[in-house]
Every structure is written in structure tokens, then in C-alpha cells.
Amino acid sequence: MTVLSVSHLSKRYANYASSLERFAGWFGAPVKPTDEFWPVKDISFSLAAGEALGLIGQNGAGKSTLLKLITGTVRPTEGTAHVGGRISAILELGLGFNPEFTGRQNAYHAGGLMGLSQARLAELMPHIEDFAEIGEFFDQPVRTYSSGMQARLAFALATAERPEVLIVDEVLSVGDSYFQHKSFDRIRSFKAAGTSIILVTHSLGDVRSLCDRVILLDKGHVLKDGSPDEVVDYYNAMIATKENEKLKVEQRREKDGWAFTRSGTFQVKASTLELLDAESGEPVKVASIGQSLVLRLVAKAETDVSRLVLGFMLRDRTGHIVWGTNTWHTQQALQNVKAGEEIEFQLPFTCTLGQGSYSFSPSLASSDTHLEDNYEWQDNALVFDVINATQPFFIGTSALDARFVIRGVGA
Amino acid sequence: MFRSLWQYRHFIISSIRGELKGRFVRSRLGGLWFILHPLAQALIFSIVLSEVLKARLPDTDSPAAYPIYLLSGMAAWNLFSEILTRSMTVFIEQASVMKKIAFPRLCLPVIVGGTALINHLLLLVALFIIFIFLGHIPGRALILLPIGIVLIAAIGFGLGVILGVMNVFIRDIAQVMTIMLQLWYWLTPIVYPANVLPEKYSFVIGLNPVAPLVALYQDALLFNRWPNPESLVMPAVLGLLSVTFAMIFFRRASPELIDVL
Structure with a gap:
């Protein structure tokens, strides 16, 4: 109605x-x-x-x-x-x-x-x-x-x-x-x-x-006019476009339902983005809680850039940001990257996420905001699932290291 | 238009109560200022004009006559100028409410008019108390005072809404009008009696629609005279015309009023 x-x-x-x-x-x-x-x-x-x-x-x-x-x-x-x-x-x-x-x-x-x-x-x-x-x-x-x-x-x-x-x-x-x-x-x-x-x-x-x-x-x-994740990601990409006229925005919805948005000047591009098991080095589509993982990204510079910052954002299925940071905050920004240079970034981490579907959004930029010089921003570029194979059932996106302690305190 | 005003009557009444409350709340003497203000004003004018300048009202010898004359005329004028000046600026003052809440906008000048009228009635009560102290009790002509109140309110409201709407678009209007009102005040026999004017200027009083209404107040409160009915024709016609035109003008302006606020 x-x-x-x-x-x-x-x-x-x-x-x-x-x-x-x-x-x-x-x-x-x-x-x-x-x-x-x-x-x-x-x-x-x-x-x-x-x-x-x-x-x-x-x-x-x-x-x-x-x-x-x-x-x-x-x-x-x-x-x-x-x-x-x-x-x-x-x-x-x-x-x-x-x-x-x-x-x-x-x-x-x-x-x-x-x-x-x-x-x-x-x-x-x-x-x-x-x-x-x-x-x-x-x-x-x-x-x-x-x-x-x-x-x-x-x-x-x-x-x-x-x-x-x-x-x-x-x-x-x-x-x-x-x-x-x-x-x-x-x-x-x-x-x-x-x-x-x-x-x-x-x-x-x-x-x-x-x-x-x-x-x-x-x-x-x-x-x-559309679903929240699609339009919000498009909007984020558009904000960057306002700052830099050379930007391009592309958007599509993947088969798994995640909206993929890509924008930037593409002076630096991610050529590889993969989630690997830390021990075997095999690509992971489904991770289990407690598993050691490595997120690997290889970036290639098309032109000289004075500074390069890589950021990752981890989102849950509803689009809430679970975690995110970048190499600006960790004081690992790269200076004077030359055209043709290829750089590998590795992010080892332990999967302490709750059961569900998650996505990583990588951004390559010149500083801590993608508004200044957005080389490449990809929303939901890598999607993976987390299953709970090892722990008692719980809800939420964080696998807290928590245990009940129960004892009687009186007759 | 009027039915929606009726629907919003509680809001109008509570706004008027709020305005009155806001005027006196947290002042130590509170409502007593209703008496103190006009009294002080009359005292100053009386001392300056009747004592220093030796002005005397013709037809009467009572020393209290001049302050009473002054207070009656001022009461009439203040009602007129309060409704006029507040209606003129109310749309600009209430811009944020008008932009963000959908309600009949005509409520705003109605609140202004209602506040001024209630204020005026309280002032009249205060004046009576002052008059009694001065040893003067108004006579039968008092029963015509409501005619004066209605006509003054109508002209003030009509002109105020027309100028208030125009003032939203041309903000100089309120500025010009404050100066014009000063001039208008002195072109109305309030501080001086009408018959002191030289013959060649008396036509100005004849053109002034507020003058007969001020005279009605003075007649009713001091002289106990019936007003000349002919003199009230012009204010009555003007009151009716200005209120009617104000309503039409306001309706036409309404869609664009918000746009420029």
C-alpha cells in the first residue's frame, strides 16, 4: 500500500x-x-x-x-x-x-x-x-x-x-x-x-x-535509488569524485549480493587481492574462527606518486564496519613510488569474527582520507564467509575470548 | 482560513499566554509594571509640558486633566503601534518555525494582535486605578471605548500584515516605518490638544485615520463627550478595507513567503 x-x-x-x-x-x-x-x-x-x-x-x-x-x-x-x-x-x-x-x-x-x-x-x-x-x-x-x-x-x-x-x-x-x-x-x-x-x-x-x-x-x-549498500558505496565514491575530476566510478552487483563499487584516478591499482591461509598459503573462501589468515594485496603504480597509503576496511553483511585502518595511521606510508613499481602488502591476522559473510574494501590513496588523492577505492572487493567449527554457538561479529565461570556462592 | 485558525486556537491562546508571561516573568515587580510604565510616562510628559512649558488644556482647569488626556491618547496610540510594528516583523522573527512546521501562518499575526489586545485591556485597568487616584472617574461615554479598540486593532492589524508581508521581501520597510510612526505620532493630537494647531495644518488631522480614534479615547476617558459619528466613518472604512486587503494579500503571498525567509 x-x-x-x-x-x-x-x-x-x-x-x-x-x-x-x-x-x-x-x-x-x-x-x-x-x-x-x-x-x-x-x-x-x-x-x-x-x-x-x-x-x-x-x-x-x-x-x-x-x-x-x-x-x-x-x-x-x-x-x-x-x-x-x-x-x-x-x-x-x-x-x-x-x-x-x-x-x-x-x-x-x-x-x-x-x-x-x-x-x-x-x-x-x-x-x-x-x-x-x-x-x-x-x-x-x-x-x-x-x-x-x-x-x-x-x-x-x-x-x-x-x-x-x-x-x-x-x-x-x-x-x-x-x-x-x-x-x-x-x-x-x-x-x-x-x-x-x-x-x-x-x-x-x-x-x-x-x-x-x-x-x-x-x-x-x-x-x-536503490538498496542501502549500493547507494551508500556509490555516494562515498562520488564524494571522492567531487574532489578530483579525473575520477571514474563503476558499480555492479555481484552474484553473491554484495555491491561492488570502484572509483579513483587509477594512478595506482591493485593487481592482486587475496585472502590466504597463513600456514598453507592457499586461498581461503571460507574461514573458520581462530584460523590464521593473511590478506595480500599487490599494487602497481602507473605513474609516479609522492606518497602511497593502503587502507583496509572490513564490513559485515549489513554494511557495518567491523574494523579498518590504513598505513597512514600505522606510520608505514610509502614515499616517492615510481611508475611501474609493484609493491606487495601483507596483513596477517587471526580470524576472531563471528559467523557470517564479510567483505574487505581496500583503498589506495595519498593520505588518510580518500578525499585528497583517491588512486583506487574498491568497496567489497573481497568477500569471504566465516563459519564456526570450533566454538560453542554465539551471535555477533566478534569472537570474544570469553568463558563463563560458574560456581555456587551459598547454600 | 478561519476554520484552521479555530483548530489552532489552543496554540494561539497558549502563545499569547507565553508572550505575556515572557514580558514580566523574573522581574521583581511583575505585573505592577503595567501601572508603573504609563504612570512614569505621563509623569514625565506632565512635568515637562504642563509645568515647564506651562501648557494648559483649554476647556478645563483641573490640574489632573492634562495627565489624563495624555494617558488616554497614549493608550490608544500604543495599541495601534504595538499591533502594527509587531505584525510587521513577526514573519521574520518566526522564520525558523514557519520553515519547519506546517501550521496556518495566519496564527502568527493573530497571536500578535491577541497579545496586544490583552495587554491593552490590562493597561486600561491600570489607567482606571491611576485615574481614581487622580480623582477622576470616567463618565457614560466610556461605553463607546470598545468601538475605538476594535477600529484601532483592525487598522493596525490590516496595515501590519500588509507591511509585514512586504517586509519579508523588502526589509527596509520596517526601518522606514519606525521613522514614519514617529512622525505619525506627532501628527496625531496626543501630547497636544487638536485646537492648538494653526488653521492651515488642521487638514493633516483630517487625513489621519488614527486621530479620530485617539479623540474617541480622550472623549470617553476624560471629557465624557460622545464622538462625532462622521469622524469615525473614515477609520471604519479604512479598517475594513485594510483587513480585507491584508487577507487577500497574505493568501497570494503565502507560497513565496517561505521561499525568501
Whole structure:
């Protein structure tokens, strides 16, 4: 069932020769703007009940304007955004609060601003108080609150009633991690109950963990619309492209479901990437817990580069980064690599991972970020599985060296 | 438009309460400032004008007449200028809320108008207390005061919303208007009686829609005179026109209002 349908949505910001011309235009005078700017241009998508969409893109890509168009504070120049039901947008926490009012009074006040009736708010009030967990402060003026407490109250109020569409714009970074978890849990439970969610965030980890689908916006257009791993990796590659016009990006989905993304100037390329058993030197597709492994990469320089840094990132199946570092941090960066030179990198390690599928993403760059000079970045270039053949069953991605100690401590 | 305002009535009422609260909270004398402000103002003007400049109101010999005249006119003017100036800037002040929460924007000037009206009623109560101390009790003409309140509020609200919308696009408007309001204040017989004006300038008063309303206040609160009904025609027509035009103008401007904030 479609809850939100956005079709050919566009917004134009126009400038006129004078404001008087603009005023005349409202009353039907045929005036032409002197210049115009389209922060959102011809965007169409629809969201089913219970679907969570992540919206990513650089500053100025049109994310906020799109959210405001859907929320209804900004009116579209062309196209429509149709919402089947109540929409709740958390674009900024604590908006509309009066610092002199108590938390409770503000819940009534700002709740009214959100369009909830006083009777409904009275019903919801115990839940709001309960969820905010700010204790006696609930009946103290909001000006005495810490910013975290204010965020708690604001989030509790904004999500007091389950909406059909919930829009969250980068507000969950506030508050302590306990409350962040709690907020995410609430968003997840809304989703499970059928709320469609649009999440804007720069935390790509949140996108991977919460969203079923991601839209990448660039200059007001939809650049990519697809599964989280695919779009997020594409976005990472794109950020590098912005820094260096010579970059190329290629992307494909492998048979095993992992999205492979490769980008860079290719001044230095990895010619070999393999995972080997440390003792036998044989390639490993399936590793077992406790096995000694070596990750081996051979890089070849096509041109002279002044500095070369190799980084590895290990991801689990959901895209969470399990581990990652590079030779910049380990102070092993190579200087003045000549064209034609081939370099072998070995990374011996013990497999202390939990059961599941993992991927290594290697990057060859000139410093610790791939934004400066990205020679070659490959997402999910090497995929392998870990099985648990030696240890009692456990869940998670880390094989902690942990054992129960049990004894009686009394009769 | 009006139905959505009704839906948001609780928000409007609680905003007004918040505005009033914000004005006096954490000041030691709290609500007492309602009396102290106008009293101090009247005292200063009375001393300067009636004692130093030896100004006297014609038709009356009572020494309290001038402060009462002054307080009545100022009360009327302050209602007008508060609604006008606050409506003029309210859209800019509340830009972030307007951009991020979907609610009827007309609430904002309504809150401004409502706050000013309640403030004004409290001020009138304060004035009564002052008048009683001065030994003056207003007569029957007082029952016409609500007409003055309604017309002043209508003109202030109408002009304020029109200028407020324009001010979003041309920010100089609020600046120019603060100067214009000063001039307007002195072109209205508030500090001086109307009949001290030279004959050749009296047409200015005739063109001033606020002047008859200020006169209505002075008549109702001091002279106990019925106002000249003809003098109220112009303010009534202007009030109706400005509110109507403000509503139309606001509707047309609404889609682009957010775009430039």
C-alpha cells in the first residue's frame, strides 16, 4: 500500500527585477523572473507502508527542500506530494518551545502547533512524560533544561502519536547514546507498525541499519535509488569524485549480493587481492574462527606518486564496519613510488569474527582520507564467509575470548 | 482560513499566554509594571509640558486633566503601534518555525494582535486605578471605548500584515516605518490638544485615520463627550478595507513567503 507518493516534484526559487514586480505577479500580472534556481527538480518516488527511505546527498543537494515540500511548509512549483494520512516531521528538535513554560506546558503548546488537539494531548501526556525520562524537570521551565533534556522532551512529543509518515532530519545525533538507542527503537517500532519513514542523515551507518532503500540526491535530482549498500558505496565514491575530476566510478552487483563499487584516478591499482591461509598459503573462501589468515594485496603504480597509503576496511553483511585502518595511521606510508613499481602488502591476522559473510574494501590513496588523492577505492572487493567449527554457538561479529565461570556462592 | 485558525486556537491562546508571561516573568515587580510604565510616562510628559512649558488644556482647569488626556491618547496610540510594528516583523522573527512546521501562518499575526489586545485591556485597568487616584472617574461615554479598540486593532492589524508581508521581501520597510510612526505620532493630537494647531495644518488631522480614534479615547476617558459619528466613518472604512486587503494579500503571498525567509 502506497502511503506517500511524490510525483514530478519541483521547486523554483525566483528572483525578480524588483519586489514590486513580484507583488504584481501574485495578482496575475505577467512578470518574468530575472533568474531562477531549482533546488529540487522533477523528483518522483513512492513509499509503501512500513518502508524506510534514507535520503543522502551533499549539502545543497536538495534534501531539506524536498523534506519541506513533503511536510508542506514549502509549496511546490510543479508536481505533487500526496500523503495518505498524518505526517510528522522532526526537522528540528524543540522548535516552538517557549523557554518560560514547563515541559508539560510546552508539550501542550508545541503539540498544538503540531496540530494535535488538547484532548488528545491530555491522553498522550503520561506517555510523553514516560518516554522523555526527565523526571521532575517535566514540571520545570524548559530554560532550565540541558540541551539533551530538551531533545528528549521534543522527541517524546514529536513521536507521541504514531504517524503514517515520519520524517526525521538529522536530529538524532543529539542526546546521549542511551536516548539515541531508545529513539531508534521507537522509530523501528513505528516502522514495524506500518509507518513509512524518511531519514536524512550524514551517518551512513544509520542509513544502513534502518533503511530498506536509499535515494541519493545531487543538485536537486535523484542520482541513485536503490538498496542501502549500493547507494551508500556509490555516494562515498562520488564524494571522492567531487574532489578530483579525473575520477571514474563503476558499480555492479555481484552474484553473491554484495555491491561492488570502484572509483579513483587509477594512478595506482591493485593487481592482486587475496585472502590466504597463513600456514598453507592457499586461498581461503571460507574461514573458520581462530584460523590464521593473511590478506595480500599487490599494487602497481602507473605513474609516479609522492606518497602511497593502503587502507583496509572490513564490513559485515549489513554494511557495518567491523574494523579498518590504513598505513597512514600505522606510520608505514610509502614515499616517492615510481611508475611501474609493484609493491606487495601483507596483513596477517587471526580470524576472531563471528559467523557470517564479510567483505574487505581496500583503498589506495595519498593520505588518510580518500578525499585528497583517491588512486583506487574498491568497496567489497573481497568477500569471504566465516563459519564456526570450533566454538560453542554465539551471535555477533566478534569472537570474544570469553568463558563463563560458574560456581555456587551459598547454600 | 478561519476554520484552521479555530483548530489552532489552543496554540494561539497558549502563545499569547507565553508572550505575556515572557514580558514580566523574573522581574521583581511583575505585573505592577503595567501601572508603573504609563504612570512614569505621563509623569514625565506632565512635568515637562504642563509645568515647564506651562501648557494648559483649554476647556478645563483641573490640574489632573492634562495627565489624563495624555494617558488616554497614549493608550490608544500604543495599541495601534504595538499591533502594527509587531505584525510587521513577526514573519521574520518566526522564520525558523514557519520553515519547519506546517501550521496556518495566519496564527502568527493573530497571536500578535491577541497579545496586544490583552495587554491593552490590562493597561486600561491600570489607567482606571491611576485615574481614581487622580480623582477622576470616567463618565457614560466610556461605553463607546470598545468601538475605538476594535477600529484601532483592525487598522493596525490590516496595515501590519500588509507591511509585514512586504517586509519579508523588502526589509527596509520596517526601518522606514519606525521613522514614519514617529512622525505619525506627532501628527496625531496626543501630547497636544487638536485646537492648538494653526488653521492651515488642521487638514493633516483630517487625513489621519488614527486621530479620530485617539479623540474617541480622550472623549470617553476624560471629557465624557460622545464622538462625532462622521469622524469615525473614515477609520471604519479604512479598517475594513485594510483587513480585507491584508487577507487577500497574505493568501497570494503565502507560497513565496517561505521561499525568501
